[in-house]
Amino acid sequence: MSLEFSMVAVPVLLAEAGGGALMSGDWVRRLILIGVYIVVGAVLVVVARVMSRGIVRRIEDDDHATLSDREKRARTLAGVFNNAVLVIVGVLVLFLILQEVGVNIVPLLAGAGLAGFAIAFSAQNFIKDIINGFFILMENQFQQGDIVEIGGISGVVERISLRSTRIRGLDGALHFIPNSSISRVSNMTHGWSGLMFNVTAACGEDPDKVRRALSETVAEVASDDRFKEDFLEGPQVVGPLELGGANVTYRVVARTRPFKSEALTYELRSCIKPALEKEGIQVTRTA
DSSP states (O other), X not given: OHHHHHHHHHHHHHHHHXXXXXXXXXXXXXXXXXXXXXXXXXXXXXXXXXXHHHXXXXXXXXXXXXXXXXXXXXXXXXXXXXXXXXXXXHHHHXXXXXXXXXXXXXXXXXXXXXXXXXXXXXXXXXXXXXXXXHHHHHTTOOOTTXXXXXXXXXXXXXXXXXXXXXXXXXXXXXXXXXXXXXOOEEETTSSOEEEEEEEEEETTXXXXXXXXXXXXXXXXXXXXXXXXXXXXXXXXXXXXXEEETTEEEEEEEEEEOTTOHHHHHHHHHHHHHHHHHHTXXXXXXXX
């Protein structure tokens, strides 16, 4: 009896041991594949970031103090591209991992399609955010680094995504604005900035003399090596504009590089008053 039992039991035990070994080997293979999927996904995300960073560096110029339109647009599109790659690769890796652990992803995909319709009705604002964000990028309405006003909020654009726009206000507050709520944008640094301020002189001064002195002064500032590259168009003197009481108003206007108008306005104002007073012209105000 014992011999017969041994002859029957030993093959059974060996078969069970072999099956366990096969099962263990199958799970090792699956774990290795899961690790490979994760590593490959991480590599793809890193490669995408390196490529986008390299493209941005190629577009950047030697002036690190200010960003050109090409630089700002490159940085904006690079950020959106990196986020899109991260989401797409993450979803693909997740489905591959589920398939390896034995989950049938076909019903998941079908369910995801049905759920998508249900979610679409309950997430209309989200879809509007994505669509509006796409058109903002395609139409180049604003870019990272631009100074804008959106819905009464003014500040510097720190980040743009398909979902929302982040604006750092002048008081330091960071505002998150859904793209679907952006209907009107005032961009103060798109391509160029405007410079405009008034100079008020006494009513008794000769208008031709005032205009000539103003024109010579602003032309001298615009030709200075420190500032001439920041002027896209030479300053012009307009006026007299207003004749009110004891004062006459003249206006100085110019086109400058983005972010340079404030500094150039300060420089022009600092030079105008002493230059006109040197000519014997009484200046009552520069604003």
